Amino acid sequence: MKRLNSYIWAQKDWPRFRWDAERLLSPLGEARRRQGALLSQIATLGLGSNPETRAQVFCEEALQSAAIEGEKLNPQAVRSSVARRLGLPAVPGAADRRVDGQVQVLWDASEHFSKPLTEKRLRGWQAALFPTGYSGLHKIRVGRWRGEAPMRVVSGPVGRETIHFEAPPASRLADEMRRFFSWWEKDSRDLDGLVRAGLAHLYFVTLHPFEDGNGRLARALTEMALAQDEKLSTRFYSFSSRLMAQRSDYYNALERAQKGTLDVTEWLGWFLRTFSAALDSSQTLIERVVFKARFWQQNAGVDLSIRQRKVMNRLLDDPESFPSGLTTRHYVGMTRASRATAYREISDLVEKKLLKHHSGQGRNVRYSLP
Numbered sequence: 468m469k470r471l472n473s474y475i476w477a478q479k480d481w482p483r484f485r486w487d488a489e490r491l492l493s494p495l496g497e498a499r500r501r502q503g504a505l506l507s508q509i510a511t512l513g514l515g516s517n518p519e520t521r522a523q524v525f526c527e528e529a530l531q532s533a534a535i536e537g538e539k540l541n542p543q544a545v546r547s548s549v550a551r552r553l554g555l556p557a558v559p560g561a562a563d564r565r566v567d568g569q570v571q572v573l574w575d576a577s578e579h580f581s582k583p584l585t586e587k588r589l590r591g592w593q594a595a596l597f598p599t600g601y602s603g604l605h606k607i608r609v610g611r612w613r614g615e616a617p618m619r620v621v622s623g624p625v626g627r628e629t630i631h632f633e634a635p636p637a638s639r640l641a642d643e644m645r646r647f648f649s650w651w652e653k654d655s656r657d658l659d660g661l662v663r664a665g666l667a668h669l670y671f672v673t674l675h676p677f678e679d680g681n682g683r684l685a686r687a688l689t690e691m692a693l694a695q696d697e698k699l700s701t702r703f704y705s706f707s708s709r710l711m712a713q714r715s716d717y718y719n720a721l722e723r724a725q726k727g728t729l730d731v732t733e734w735l736g737w738f739l740r741t742f743s744a745a746l747d748s749s750q751t752l753i754e755r756v757v758f759k760a761r762f763w764q765q766n767a768g769v770d771l772s773i774r775q776r777k778v779m780n781r782l783l784d785d786p787e788s789f790p791s792g793l794t795t796r797h798y799v800g801m802t803r804a805s806r807a808t809a810y811r812e813i814s815d816l817v818e819k820k821l822l823k824h825h826s827g828q829g830r831n832v833r834y835s836l837p
Contacts, residue, residue, distance in 0.1 A: 529549070644676055766821060
């Protein structure tokens, strides 16, 4: 087992993080350059107040943050929850309390980024993630710090587990969390905003104050720190999507930092480079939002049924769900229409040049956006 005194929280000068500012000049400068370019592009395109843009980002962040922990949320339920939160037209989808909790946490972290981070607020976030009081089949402490059992991050089969990390004992948590809240509200305010976001992520994950949900809460805090840095309630990129794309590297970077010294230069460099990559990935989101807006502008006068508009919006929002094209079966599944009605309404969309024949014949015919 890893000796406890080899973790950063056990070192005598914890939590006095330090780093080599000179080594961070390049990744920090590049991150700032890309961040500025993205925000300028958003302003030029007039997307800053676009509720569709906000919805896209919220959906992506909620889905991917949960996926990092191996929890697969229903995309339609996420879209429905986000639409209700943003006051957008209703999106059909079964209500899911877990999904609503995930969206609620992200919403509060970003929309109310200027409000103080308090113990009550953080405990409420964790309780929202587990509305039933269970994590899977296991009853957990909800809205309270974890209990006396050691908190370990492990992998491997039972009896041959590899311990990647062990958090501070529960007896220290009350003092540690008071110090964390003070650091967040006072001690870290003079730091560069991106450096502060990276430190907050590592600091919170290292404390691991709850029995479950710590990773998602760390990413919500990162979202809040980035909102405070940009002074904007909406991110135009999904940091969690980038973390999901390199999940193994993410966990390895955290483990190296937690088993190293309080010099966290390597972690901060990794965080800043990952942030830059997230900004690059945002171009796909922006192009999709712009394409959707232009699509409906060009077809504003086209008469469509509610079912047809629902299907077209789904194609525009989530084209990855239809890699080989839209089928009649897809249409039936989304609208609950009969097969004959689905075929008739798809044919109408083709005639109006909103869809085009993609591939296949007969029942195997597929359609795509023009």
